[in-house]
Amino acid sequence: MIKTRSIVLHRYPYSDSSWIVKALTEECGIVSFIVKGGKRKESPFKGALDPLALAEVVFKHNPNAELQFIKEASVLRWHENLRADLLKLAKAQVMAEMLLRYAPQGVPLEEEFSLMADTLQQLDSPDAPENIFSRWLLSTSEAWGYHLDLGTCGHCGKDLTEPAADFSPESGTFLCKECLGVAAPRAKEETLAGFWTLYKGIPLQCAQYTENALISYLRNHIGFLKEIHSLQWLQETRKLCLPPKT
Ligand SMILES: [Zn+2]
Incomplete structure (x- = not known):
């Protein structure tokens, strides 16, 4: 037993x-x-x-x-508060589906369990900070061996002193302003600002851009073959829940 x-x-x-x-x-x-x-x-x-x-x-x-x-x-x-909040519920379902599809089968997953339990508990709190889902994505990448170095330029190796100038979800590297040079960045400004707040431990404002970049990074490394169906619902829910832009 x-x-x-x-x-x-x-x-x-x-x-x-x-x-x-x-x-x-x-x-x-x-x-x-x-x-x-x-x-x-x-x-x-x-x-x-x-x-x-x-x-x-x-x-x-x-x-x-x-x-x-x-x-x-x-x-x-x-987790009754989490269930009453459509957006939190959608994020929790993406987490559950990612674990189901990507976590190794038939082995103990103590770290994944503890991360998931903590994250659900935090999401269940009425004043949950915006960065919880990003933190979970970052920690889960780490647990599965895909480390993201948020504080270093992946090209010149220097420490970043401001938000990176670009991020590539394929390689998982950040670029400093000097290394990007005159090239146009592929990552959105909101994404890069979000990564910087995660690195610095300051509150995250517009979480969805950084969340999407982290999901894209994970899928690139784990494989595109298995689609996460609940992502579609998360995108729809975001449209419903976000206040209209003024
Ligand atoms: Zn650089």
Whole structure:
């Protein structure tokens, strides 16, 4: 029997009354559970196996089976504030889908678990700072071995003393003003300003540009083959949630 904390990344119906739940667990990485009777109103698991819920689960681990039977599940954090905020919810779903598609399977993912649990908790706070999702993208890149050096020009190697003049998501390098010279930068000014605030630890204003650059960087390094479907929804939600430009 294994008792571990878990975060539900994805859930889909299986027969009339059951769910299949894919969860990131603290002990065993990503595990697929079959939850018999999970769809019934009187299910003992209540909200513990809702997508994005943090729960404590007990299950018998059978390494030869694709699906594990869950014995107990109790909710620790349902993240109700996060769920009430469309934009935060969209970001959390992109996080869940990225982990599901890109995290290594069949191995413990303690760092990923702790990053995800912390980030969901922060997003759940009503006064969550704008940079949480960018921080998660940056830390997750780091955890998967794709380090981004936010403070150095990738061409001349000098420390940056102001926002970089350009960023390439393909190589993951920043360029200083001297090295960019007269060439036109590919990165938007908002993206570069956002990276600078992440580096300096100051509040981020227009998070979406830097978030997109980080997603693009990660996808370039992990592979384009697996599309993240919830990204489309994030883009739509941003349009709905952003105040019109004045
Ligand atoms: Zn340089």
